[in-house]
Amino acid sequence: MEQHIYLAAGCFWGAEHFFKQMDGVLSTEVGFANGHTDNPTYQQVYTDTTGYAETVHICFDPLRISLLFLLQMYFKAIDPTSLNQQGEDRGTRYRTGIYYTNPDDLPFIRHAMALEAARHSKPLQVEVEPLAVFYRAEDYHQNYLDVNPDGYCHLPVALFDYAREARDLETLQKAEKYRLVLNQLRALLEGETDPTACMANAAALLHDTFRFWWTGFYRVVEGELLLGPFQGPVACMHIAFGKGVCGSAWKEARTLLVPDVEQFPGHIACSAASRSEIVVPLRRGTDIVAVLDIDSQHLAHFDHADRHFLEEVAALLP
Ligand code: SME
Numbered sequence: 474m475e476q477h478i479y480l481a482a483g484c485f486w487g488a489e490h491f492f493k494q495m496d497g498v499l500s501t502e503v504g505f506a507n508g509h510t511d512n513p514t515y516q517q518v519y520t521d522t523t524g525y526a527e528t529v530h531i532c533f534d535p536l537r538i539s540l541l542f543l544l545q546m547y548f549k550a551i552d553p554t555s556l557n558q559q560g561e562d563r564g565t566r567y568r569t570g571i572y573y574t575n576p577d578d579l580p581f582i583r584h585a586m587a588l589e590a591a592r593h594s595k596p597l598q599v600e601v602e603p604l605a606v607f608y609r610a611e612d613y614h615q616n617y618l619d620v621n622p623d624g625y626c627h628l629p630v631a632l633f634d635y636a637r638e639a640r641d642l643e644t645l646q647k648a649e650k651y652r653l654v655l656n657q658l659r660a661l662l663e664g665e666t667d668p669t670a671c672m673a674n675a676a677a678l679l680h681d682t683f684r685f686w687w688t689g690f691y692r693v694v695e696g697e698l699l700l701g702p703f704q705g706p707v708a709c710m711h712i713a714f715g716k717g718v719c720g721s722a723w724k725e726a727r728t729l730l731v732p733d734v735e736q737f738p739g740h741i742a743c744s745a746a747s748r749s750e751i752v753v754p755l756r757r758g759t760d761i762v763a764v765l766d767i768d769s770q771h772l773a774h775f776d777h778a779d780r781h782f783l784e785e786v787a788a789l790l791p
Contacts, residue, residue: 483559497538560627651782717741
């Protein structure tokens with residue numbers, strides 16, 4: 474599984490070297506992001522008139538490292554309150570920026586920014602924008618510090634050791650738990666064809682393992698969603714097509730990740746304690762027959778890893 478993010482962190486030589494050390498980072502490349510000229514060269518970007526930021530394109534495995542963890546590491550490698558300057562490097566090409574290609578990533582980026590902002594008295598100067606354009610830099614800039622170990626770098630060597638040792642334990646443990654749940658579920662459901670019985674045990678197993686706030690199913694019955702087996706506090710019984718997160722996941726026929734329920738227009742609050750939610754459609758052939766709905770008391774609790782594993786859970790149910 475792969476996820477992509479583009480991070481501007483000052484001079485891209487050191488920044489790439491920092492990110493490529495991390496467990497779960499699959500590949501990196503350096504280049505120029507979000508400027509306004511075609512095919513910029515390093516020399517042109519260096520004039521600081523092209524609008525480009527030196528940027529690292531990071532490809533990572535969300536089952537080993539979450540975007541949130543990666544961004545928390547990013548903040549350790551920059552001064553996020555400094556505008557157009559990192560270390561001694563000055564200019565708009567050295568600005569800091571988080572450029573995303575998947576709009577679903579934006580709430581997680583905002584969450585990471587809010588956590589970081591709370592650690593500083595000055596405002597953050599990190600730009601958050603969709604990636605408009607990215608050009609790979611000339612080959613001699615790629616893996617620069619591997620090829621030139623004594624080359625210029627604005628980052629301290631200790632930071633690279635820190636990145637090499639860093640593990641996103643939360644994500645690694647979560648993935649491990651899901652793998653156990655999937656094995657248990659395969660054994661439990663073997664030979665069982667009754668959908669309600671299978672949903673009941675799936676809800677119990679997930680809820681018991683992860684201690685979510687609410688874990689359960691809504692079934693498609695007579696053109697609406699009707700409450701099915703669940704664990705947790707009492708919940709609303711009927712949800713119309715296209716309504717709330719559940720009805721929207723049904724209508725859009727895709728998993729919906731809601732890092733902050735208050736930001737989801739039309740969210741149905743069965744409980745005021747729920748802060749984030751994930752809804753995964755269950756299919757029989759091409760039809761959606763139910764949705765798996767999970768709520769958490771914590772913001773941004775569910776991410777791409779949860780989506781991956783919960784879609785596997787959904788695929789096991791009859
Ligand atoms: N929040 C859901 C409603 C179901 S409860 O979370 C159990 C929604 O907006 O569809």
